[in-house]
Amino acid sequence: MIDFFFLVPIAIGMGLAGLASFMWTLKSGQYDDLEGAAQRILFEGHEGPVVEEKRPAPPTGIRT
Amino acid sequence: MSCCAPGAECLADAGTSNEELLLASRTLRDGLRQTDLSVPGIHCGACLQRIEAALGRLDGVAFARANLSTRRVSVQWHGGRPPPLIAALKQIGYQAHLHDAAADRSDPELTRLLLALAVAGFASSNIMLLSASVWSGAEAQTRDLFHWISAAIALPTLAYSGQVFFRSASRSLRHGRTNMDVPISIGVLLAFALSLYETTQHGRHAYFDASVSLLFFLLIGRTLDHVMRARARQAVAGLARLSARGALVARPDGTQIYLPVDEIEPDMTILLAAGERVPVDCRVVKGRSELDRSLVSGESAPQLAVEGTALQAGTLNLTAPLTVVATAAAKNSFLADMVRMMEAAEAGRSAYRRIADRAARLYAPVVHATALLAFIGWMMATGDAHRAITIAIAVLIITCPCALGLAVPMVHVVATRRLFEAGIMIKDGSALERLTNVDAVVLDKTGTLTAGRPRLTLVVETRTEARALAAAIAAHSRHPYSQALAALGEAQTPVALDAVAEVPGAGLEARSGETIYRLGRPDWAAAPLSVPPNAAVVLSANGACLAAFRLDDQLRSGAQEAIAALTAAGLSIEILSGDSEARVSDIAGRLGVRFTANARPADKVARIAALRQTGAKVLMVGDGLNDAPALTAADVSMAPASAADIGRNAADLVFLREDLQAVPRAVAVARQAARLVRQNFGLAIAYNVVAIPVAVLGQVTPLMAAVAMSASSLVVIANALRLGERRWRPPAAVRAGLTPPLTPGLVP
Numbered sequence: 001m002i003d004f005f006f007l008v009p010i011a012i013g014m015g016l017a018g019l020a021s022f023m024w025t026l027k028s029g030q031y032d033d034l035e036g037a038a039q040r041i042l043f044e045g046h047e048g049p050v051v052e053e054k055r056p057a058p059p060t061g062i063r064t
Numbered sequence: 065m066s067c068c069a070p071g072a073e074c075l076a077d078a079g080t081s082n083e084e085l086l087l088a089s090r091t092l093r094d095g096l097r098q099t100d101l102s103v104p105g106i107h108c109g110a111c112l113q114r115i116e117a118a119l120g121r122l123d124g125v126a127f128a129r130a131n132l133s134t135r136r137v138s139v140q141w142h143g144g145r146p147p148p149l150i151a152a153l154k155q156i157g158y159q160a161h162l163h164d165a166a167a168d169r170s171d172p173e174l175t176r177l178l179l180a181l182a183v184a185g186f187a188s189s190n191i192m193l194l195s196a197s198v199w200s201g202a203e204a205q206t207r208d209l210f211h212w213i214s215a216a217i218a219l220p221t222l223a224y225s226g227q228v229f230f231r232s233a234s235r236s237l238r239h240g241r242t243n244m245d246v247p248i249s250i251g252v253l254l255a256f257a258l259s260l261y262e263t264t265q266h267g268r269h270a271y272f273d274a275s276v277s278l279l280f281f282l283l284i285g286r287t288l289d290h291v292m293r294a295r296a297r298q299a300v301a302g303l304a305r306l307s308a309r310g311a312l313v314a315r316p317d318g319t320q321i322y323l324p325v326d327e328i329e330p331d332m333t334i335l336l337a338a339g340e341r342v343p344v345d346c347r348v349v350k351g352r353s354e355l356d357r358s359l360v361s362g363e364s365a366p367q368l369a370v371e372g373t374a375l376q377a378g379t380l381n382l383t384a385p386l387t388v389v390a391t392a393a394a395k396n397s398f399l400a401d402m403v404r405m406m407e408a409a410e411a412g413r414s415a416y417r418r419i420a421d422r423a424a425r426l427y428a429p430v431v432h433a434t435a436l437l438a439f440i441g442w443m444m445a446t447g448d449a450h451r452a453i454t455i456a457i458a459v460l461i462i463t464c465p466c467a468l469g470l471a472v473p474m475v476h477v478v479a480t481r482r483l484f485e486a487g488i489m490i491k492d493g494s495a496l497e498r499l500t501n502v503d504a505v506v507l508d509k510t511g512t513l514t515a516g517r518p519r520l521t522l523v524v525e526t527r528t529e530a531r532a533l534a535a536a537i538a539a540h541s542r543h544p545y546s547q548a549l550a551a552l553g554e555a556q557t558p559v560a561l562d563a564v565a566e567v568p569g570a571g572l573e574a575r576s577g578e579t580i581y582r583l584g585r586p587d588w589a590a591a592p593l594s595v596p597p598n599a600a601v602v603l604s605a606n607g608a609c610l611a612a613f614r615l616d617d618q619l620r621s622g623a624q625e626a627i628a629a630l631t632a633a634g635l636s637i638e639i640l641s642g643d644s645e646a647r648v649s650d651i652a653g654r655l656g657v658r659f660t661a662n663a664r665p666a667d668k669v670a671r672i673a674a675l676r677q678t679g680a681k682v683l684m685v686g687d688g689l690n691d692a693p694a695l696t697a698a699d700v701s702m703a704p705a706s707a708a709d710i711g712r713n714a715a716d717l718v719f720l721r722e723d724l725q726a727v728p729r730a731v732a733v734a735r736q737a738a739r740l741v742r743q744n745f746g747l748a749i750a751y752n753v754v755a756i757p758v759a760v761l762g763q764v765t766p767l768m769a770a771v772a773m774s775a776s777s778l779v780v781i782a783n784a785l786r787l788g789e790r791r792w793r794p795p796a797a798v799r800a801g802l803t804p805p806l807t808p809g810l811v812p
Contacts, residue, residue, distance in 0.1 A: 004206075008213060012190055019186040026178055036132035039109025 083322030084309050085146040088162045096126060098140045100163040101149060102302040106135045111158075118156050122147040134298055136163055162309070163302065171294055177287045180225040184280040187221035188273065192770075195273040199767045211263040214272040222256055225279050228286065236421075244424040247431060247465050252278055258457045269454075271461055274769045278466050281777050285473035289493065292480040296489035300718045307378060307399065307709050308343040311336070314387075325394045336386045338542075342379045343390075345397045348372060350387035352568045354543065356380040359688045359708045360398065362510045362642030362663075364617055365600065366544070368585075378689050378708065383543050384568030398689070399710065402665060405693035406714060409669055416494050420472040423745060427468060431752075435459040438760045451762070459759040462769055463752050467776040471744035474784035479737040482787060487721040488730050495716035498700040499734035501681045505630055505727070506672060506698065508686035509641035509648055511706060513655070513724070515620045520548045520601060520613040530611040534603045537574045537583045540564040545601055546572065549583075549613065571601075579605050586612070617651055620704075622723035627655050629728035633735075636680075640668050642690050668694035685727055687711055702727060733787075740787055744780045751776040 025031065089099040106112065112130040119128035119139055124147045127140040137160070141147050153160040194210040202210060229252070233245040252275045259270035310324040314333045325343045328334070334346060338353065354366040360378045369375065375388060377397040394400065439456035443449065480490050490496060507513055522531070538549035561581075564574040571584010582589040582604045590604035599612035630637055639659035641648045652659035660671060668686075672694055675682050684691070684698035687707035695701035695714040703715035712718055719726035755772055758764060 004209065011193065012213075012217070015186050015190050019182055022182045023179065026175065026182075033131040033133045036109075036112055036130070039112060039132060042109060043113060 082146055083312075084162065085149065087310060087322070087324055089141075089146065092140060095142050096140055097142075097146075098138060099146065099149065101137045101139065101153070101160045102135065102163040103130070103137050103153060103158050103160045104135055104302065105158045106130060106132055106137075108132075114156055115153065115158065118152050119147075119149060122149070122152055125149075135302055174287075174290055174294060177228065177283065177290055180228055181280070181283040181287050183221055184225040184276060184283050187217050187225075188277040188280040191217055191273045191276050195270075195766065195770070198270075207268070208263065208266055211259070211270045211272070214270065215260055215263055218256060218259075218272045218276050221276055221279070222252065225283060226252060228283065229279070241421070242424055242428050243418075243421045244465060244469055247424065247428045248278070248282065248469055250432075251275075251460050251463075251465070254457050255461045258454065258461075262454075269766050271766050271769060274461055274766065274773060277770070278773065281466055281773075282469045285470045285477070288477040289473045289480075292477050292484065293491065293493060296480065296484060297491050299484075299489050299720065300491065300712060303705050303712065303718075303720075308341045311340075311343040328390055329393055330390050332390045334388050334390060336381050336388055338381055338384055340381055342375045342377050342381065342388070344377050344394050345375065345392040346388040346390045347374050348386055348388050351384055352570075353384040353386050354382045354568075356382050356544070358510045361690055362508060362688050364510045364514065364643055364647060365615055383541075383566070402689055402692045402710060405665060405669065406696040406710075409693050409697035416498060418472075418494050419497055419741060420469075423468065423471075424465075427465065431460065431463045431465075434463070434756060434760070441760075442762070455760070455762045458762070458764045458769075459756065462755045462759040462764055462772060465748070466773045467748040467751060467780045468745070470777055470780050470784075471748055472741055474781050475737050475740045475744060475787060478784050478787045479733050482733055483717075483730060486726065486729055487719055488726050489718045489720065490716065490730075491718070492716050495700055496734050496737055498681070498716070499683065499731060500738040502635065502683040502700060502731060504636045504638075504675055504680040505683045505685065506638055506640050506668075506675070506694070507657075508684075508688060508691050508694075509617070509639055509651055509659075510643055511687040512685050512691075512704060513620060513623050513639065513651055514617040515722070519616045519618040520545060521616045522611060522613055530603060533581065534583055534611060534613075536561060537564060537572050537581060537603070540574075541566050541572055545615075546583075549601070581605055581610075582607075617647060619651070619654070620722065620724045622725040624655065626724040626727050627657060629725065630731070633728060633731060635683075635731070640671055640694070642668075642688070665690045665693050669697045672697045683727075683731070702730065736787055740784060744783055747779055747783060748776065751779075 030037075085099060089097040092098050103115065106115065109132070112132055115130045115137055116128050119125055119137065122141075124141045124143045124145075125139055126142060128137065130137045137153075139147075139149055141149075150160045191214045194214050198207050198210055226249070229245045229248050232243065233249040236243045237246060255271040255275035255278075259272050259275070262268075262270050308325060310322055311328060312320055312335045313323050313328065314320050314335055320335065323332075328344050333349070334343065336342065348369050348371055350371065351369075352371075353369050355369050355375065356366055357363050357376070357379050359380070360376050366382055369381075369386065374391070377394070377399045435456045438459050439452045442452035442455050446452070476493055476496055479496055483490055535550050538546035540546070560576070562575045562577070564572060566572050567584070567588075570588040571582060574581040574583070582602075584601065586595045586599050586602045589602040590609040591607055595602055595609055596612045596614075598614050600615040601613040602609055603611045603613075627637060637657050639648060639652050639655075639657055640663050641659065641661055642663055642665075643661060645661040648659050648661040660667070663671065668691065672682050672684060676699070681700075682698040684695050684701045685703070686692075686695055686701070687704050689708045689710055691703075692708070692710045692714045695703065695711055700717075701715045702717040702719065703711045705712075705718060705720045707715070707718070717730055719730075751772070758768075
């Protein structure tokens with residue numbers, strides 16, 4: 001019986017971790033361009049030409 | 065270049081000015097602005113790299129990111145003037161146009177569905193894990209513990225993910241109706257309540273897994289359905305905007321300013337360049353040009369515009385710059401009239417009831433009555449209230465409309481996907497059902513049956529030199545007639561000419577030695593008597609007619625086959641056009657179809673209303689501004705990608721490829737989908753017929769419920785996937801060549 005006090009929280013915790021990471025990927029726009037992402041993995045170098053040094057504002061409004 | 069939206073470029077190549085870019089961009093923070101462009105030509109990873117590299121090189125561009133799924137580019141830039149984004153893209157071979165900011169909102173509904181789905185997925189997998197232990201023999205305290213943990217997971221899940229169904233169910237109950245979400249909500253909530261009660265009583269049977277995995281399955285269907293429709297809508301929103309966004313206004317003090325359409329008022333003077341669309345209703349005060357009214361009235365032949373000519377909003381100025389004075393504000397223009405007519409047509413149309421809702425109206429009372437009877441029966445037989453309630457709820461759980469709830473959405477998802485692959489975008493789920501019942505098709509002529517590009521043929525066969533000469537002169541102009549003529553002479557050797565000048569509104573004048581050639585309007589180019597009566601363009605040497613050309617509407621590719629396929633499918637077909645009698649009867653004769661010519665927008669609506677009065681279900685296919693009210697008035701409507709914005713928005717389906725066979729194909733897919741939906745309902749009913757007696761006899765265990773529900777859902781999904789398995793082929797009559805032979809003058 002005592003095993004349950006470890007195993008059940010571990011099992012549910014892992015599920016929650018997966019759920020939380022899915023929510024994070026959804027919120028940070030990683031599903032905006034699924035086809036493009038599949039192609040970009042083949043590019044060399046960084047993911048896109050960010051011309052300036054400072055980080056650009058994330059593009060707004062083109063969520064799918 | 066662009067592989068999508070064919071036909072839209074040729075006449076709509078109006079170009080986008082800097083002012084328009086500035087107007088459509090939005091400010092992010094201190095001087096940084098973002099512009100979203102639609103680039104239909106993006107089709108691979110290399111496109112992304114080329115576009116991002118080319119835009120990144122421009123001065124002022126801080127960030128450029130191309131999106132392959134939506135075929136869009138978003139660019140962030142500094143400074144008061146936008147960088148030459150569109151020119152830079154054109155240079156590397158991509159047509160780009162501004163993306164409509166209004167159509168650009170993110171999709172909160174999808175995010176909500178995805179989050180609900182993720183939560184339900186997490187909960188159902190964890191509860192299933194615990195349930196599997198219970199089924200495999202966990203006893204006493206362990207079983208109770210697992211049930212309690214399951215309840216703790218299920219409660220927040222129902223509260224969060226279940227909202228999608230509960231909201232819709234309560235909305236429909238408040239209006240005194242039932243939809244499929246009502247039995248779903250009742251089943252899920254009662255299963256949870258019963259399980260919670262059993263858990264407190266240390267009972268053996270809890271249905272937490274059933275209640276949560278039901279939500280999970282149904283949410284998968286909902287989400288896929290939403291994703292497919294959002295993709296279709298996005299593809300339509302990405303098409304080039306054909307109405308003017310603004311216009312260059314000359315102020316009394318001599319300065320010029322670019323104003324958005326909404327701010328243009330009557331009596332303002334507007335400078336209208338060649339290739340621009342008329343922003344509001346106005347009158348010409350200076351200049352002489354020709355106008356393409358095909359989107360406004362359906363007339364395919366260009367019209368002459370001189371001082372005093374009244375122009376309707378949406379007309380395209382073809383050849384020369386015009387100075388015009390606005391006679392109405394945008395809200396009172398022709399376009400606004402069309403919007404009012406559309407609203408009137410919309411109000412006159414009764415709301416369509418989805419097939420799933422109609423099924424739910426039959427299904428819910430039957431199931432709920434069965435549960436009630438089971439309760440009464442067991443009460444009378446045993447007098448054990450707890451047992452009677454348990455069995456009644458078990459009936460509701462086992463009959464929970466999992467398969468029924470998936471029966472329609474899964475078929476629609478697969479059908480939408482099949483149509484999407486064929487370049488047909490369906491914007492509304494119920495459109496597919498409405499398309500199934502269609503028995504009459506009404507087609508617009510200009511831009512729908514015809515390709516929208518004029519084609520010129522010789523009235524009388526002339527020497528090839530005359531044709532080559534005409535082609536050589538025509539190559540100097542961008543007028544659609546000239547371009548059509550220039551295309552005729554592509555194979556011939558070029559002819560040397562000394563000087564060529566364009567006379568706006570009349571034609572082209574060329575000099576070669578002593579001879580003056582004129583190519584253009586018959587009354588301008590040659591002596592009236594020497595010209596054949598139906599000539600649209602004449603080539604003359606010193607006033608003597610050398611060759612005469614007549615305008616030939618070129619059928620859209622696949623028009624013959626489409627008409628044949630629609631006829632074979634048992635649909636009645638007619639043409640309803642705003643063009644002149646002669647032109648429409650020519651096309652109708654070639655296709656062997658009834659027609660009505662000179663139809664104004666109100667006539668089109670009236671004709672469709674009359675057809676519907678006789679009980680026919682009407683499919684309207686049209687592209688112009690003048691078709692928009694008719695598109696709304698019909699039971700279901702379709703528009704090509706080259707249609708006016710308002711028509712595209714009014715239509716339920718938009719086809720992106722040139723081929724008119726999209727129409728019969730959409731009807732065929734809709735009919736096949738309807739057949740599969742009926743089969744799915746049959747499967748769901750068959751399942752219930754088997755399951756209900758078992759439940760009524762009190763023999764159901766949670767394990768059985770889980771297996772039965774999953775199995776029935778999988779069967780329904782597998783059946784839906786059969787849609788469009790074999791590739792679509794035209795009906796046998798078309799393949800066997802039983803259609804009328806192609807007219808000789810037609811390019812197949």
